[in-house]
Amino acid sequence: MGLMGHGIRWYAGVAAGAALLWLAGAPARAADAPIVMKITVPTLNDAPHEFSKRFAAAVDKDSGGRIKSEVYPASQLGSIPRQIEGTQFGAIQVAVIPPDFFVGLDERFEVMAAPGLIDTMQQGQKLVADPAVQKLMLGLGANKGLHGAAMFIAAQSSVISKSAIRHLADFKGKKIRIFASDFAKTAWERLGATPVAMSLGDVLPALQQGTIDAAIAATPVFVNFQYQDAAKYITETNQPAIFIMVEFSGKWFASLPPDLQKILSDDARQIAAAVIPWAIDYNAKQDAVWTGKGGELIKLPAAEQASMMSTLDSVGADVSKSKPNLQAAYDLVAAAAKRAK
Numbered sequence: 001m002g003l004m005g006h007g008i009r010w011y012a013g014v015a016a017g018a019a020l021l022w023l024a025g026a027p028a029r030a031a032d033a034p035i036v037m038k039i040t041v042p043t044l045n046d047a048p049h050e051f052s053k054r055f056a057a058a059v060d061k062d063s064g065g066r067i068k069s070e071v072y073p074a075s076q077l078g079s080i081p082r083q084i085e086g087t088q089f090g091a092i093q094v095a096v097i098p099p100d101f102f103v104g105l106d107e108r109f110e111v112m113a114a115p116g117l118i119d120t121m122q123q124g125q126k127l128v129a130d131p132a133v134q135k136l137m138l139g140l141g142a143n144k145g146l147h148g149a150a151m152f153i154a155a156q157s158s159v160i161s162k163s164a165i166r167h168l169a170d171f172k173g174k175k176i177r178i179f180a181s182d183f184a185k186t187a188w189e190r191l192g193a194t195p196v197a198m199s200l201g202d203v204l205p206a207l208q209q210g211t212i213d214a215a216i217a218a219t220p221v222f223v224n225f226q227y228q229d230a231a232k233y234i235t236e237t238n239q240p241a242i243f244i245m246v247e248f249s250g251k252w253f254a255s256l257p258p259d260l261q262k263i264l265s266d267d268a269r270q271i272a273a274a275v276i277p278w279a280i281d282y283n284a285k286q287d288a289v290w291t292g293k294g295g296e297l298i299k300l301p302a303a304e305q306a307s308m309m310s311t312l313d314s315v316g317a318d319v320s321k322s323k324p325n326l327q328a329a330y331d332l333v334a335a336a337a338k339r340a341k
Contacts, residue, residue: 124153
């Protein structure tokens, strides 16, 4: 019995020691598990998606695997409003979405959608690099659960339509999908159209069903979402420019150690700047892809394009003049846009 008693006590001691070692190791293993970073993008195979893929790869590498990125393009995580809400509350960690759609959180987000700010992608590249613009735009969501990380220009707008829009007068009476912006609403009303704010996922069905006659977006969106069977005509208005905000979940970002915060911030800024030359080249190639699918590209006659810009020139100032915060933001961005030209 003595030997048996010693054996039991020895076994119990070994088991207890093993249990302690397991318990000591369990938190370490949990701590070693990578932090999942979900990146949501409404579009597919375009500049926002390209940014997201590059950003994900850079963060995974630079964090040494401590962060594991997952990219969800084509609104896989819900409509744009749901994507924004998910990012605010931390279910989604990164949103790559045009600023216009954040106006429900702060109306100043829409200033980048003012028509006439820029004429070319290169000017847009200079505009988003302006320190005053960066400070304004990246700070807007701070009290709404967001942490602004970067901004870039993705494209210039086009109008896709079921019947050809070849002249300025052809916009009159058309129901046109717009981004959620008072600037966009006012602009298209001045051109005689009926603007309808709509999330991207609803646009193609609305065109197919005849709920709308036309829609504002970028040519790569129309190409990659196969719009050609619903509407084959694209009129290249180039206005307004389509910018993209990179917004982190504020709660999630604040929970990270400082070294990971720095990696995320640095990678977002660097890749936002680097993706713009790619976007300029890629967007140009999409014109040929669209016509290859049987679509048609249309430009307004030069005199009518100039007339359109003259009509839209004062939209930003007129919409913002009765709202002091919005006016200050618009004046800041408009001044930077002039410096970019």
